[in-house]
Amino acid sequence: MITNLPFPIFTASMQYLRWLLFPFSLLYGLVIIIRNWFYDAGLFKSREFDLPVICVGNLEVGGAGKSPMTEYLVRLLKNDRELATLSRGYGRKTKGFLTANATATATEIGDEPSQFYHKFPDVTVAVCEDRVAGINQLKINHNLILLDDAFQHRAVKPGLSILLFDYQHLQKPKMLLPAGNLREPFSSRWRADVMVITKCPTELSEEQMMRCYQQISPLNLQPLFFSAIAYQPLQDLQGNRINKLIDADATVFLLTGIANPKPLMQHISKYSAGIIHHNYPDHHQFSLKNIAKLADEFAACKSTKKIIITTEKDAQRLGVHELLPALAQLPVWVQPIGVQFLNNGQPAFDQLIKNYVREHPQHN
Structure with missing residues (x-):
């Protein structure tokens, strides 16, 4: 797995920032508690329906x-x-x-x-x-x-x-x-x-x-x-099943814009140790610049076996018309999940x- 983040420094700074924001959390919590009490007491209307x-x-x-x-x-x-x-x-x-x-x-x-x-x-x-x-x-x-x-x-x-x-x-x-x-x-x-x-x-x-x-x-x-x-079995961007597995010596470019990509990272690492993660915030709207960066790094990769994997949710945001020509040139696989x-x-x-x-x- 490839990473350049200074995790100890990053974690310490995040903890410090959390403490700085704690007074705002108290204020936010007070507002939410009052709001919920208004609903529980019937002062704010909570609508029920005659169907499940x-x-x-x-x-x-x-x-x-x-x-x-x-x-x-x-x-x-x-x-x-x-x-x-x-x-x-x-x-x-x-x-x-x-x-x-x-x-x-x-x-x-x-x-x-x-x-x-x-x-x-x-x-x-x-x-x-x-x-x-x-x-x-x-x-x-x-x-x-x-x-x-x-x-x-x-x-x-x-x-x-x-x-x-x-x-x-x-x-x-x-x-x-x-x-x-x-x-x-x-x-x-x-x-x-x-x-x-x-x-x-x-x-x-x-x-x-x-x-x-x-x-x-x-x-x-x-x-x-x-x-x-x-x-679930891997798919292409059109939702068709791909009857292939990740090779142990393959380099995987992982493209995510979800809240918690860690479980997917752990899953892919069972099959391949070479993971290059393009990680974006949850619900990120992918741009041509994002896809161009991915394409350039993919082309520069010397590995003879290389693939791109993304999530089902990310695949929906990759389906906008302006991104399709660039994506058509890349082997993008989608990883579905279930319960x-x-x-x-x-x-x-x-x-x-x-x-x-x-x-x-x-x-x-």
Whole structure:
């Protein structure tokens, strides 16, 4: 793995910056606590709907595996109901309520909704920053709504709220923005109906599980599940499966604009030690300059075996028209991921979700 970052200096400076920002975190936390109290007390209206609404969310900024979990739920439920997914459409350059179609790009609807649509073209994929308005639009022709990344959107009261925790972050200090990564206090976890710890090691010991229970302390009515990343066969940018594996002597150019690329780095390092990481911020809009830099380094690489790997979410933002000619000259592979429940938890999780949906009427 190639890196030039002075990690000890960088870590120390980040810790110092966190302490400088701590007073702002206190102020931010006070605002969030008051806001949540207003919703809990009924002073702010939280809208309920007469159809099943499932929310997938997390407490931290960044990736805890919300998109793979939403896709898991789509696969589980799409044959039973007229299902639609509803997201904010983070990073899009449009406003208001939109539904995805064959010509929609990540610039118009956001990278995650674009990913959902291309994987499930028979499912309605919608975006709207106002989730209440979005549900009101969708409920005319749908009887099940999946809300992606809406745990903090208190204007909607979902029928079932699934809260995700990244296993790697559970042991870290739980500080609010901007000093930390929490969007609301850790105590807000007790608002969830179901909890899932994601990105766990596939061989999770009882001791590790017990530490997780102690960290989260779920209530008696809050079932807790454990899951790991399930890496799927590689694909090309069009979504076609590539029947190839990464050669041990290959140089891998890894292109990411996601919140936490560390698990993917660890996965690829099992197959190849030569990784050159082009790392950008979460939801980064790739430019021609970014792709030109990648292409130049790829061309200059002396390795006889070299490939480029990116994530599904990044592939959506690479699909804009102005980037396609440059990308057509490069061997770009896409690494899809899924959800793998541990400790035989999948049957219980599936039954819990299906029972909730079954208890609600088929029609509005």
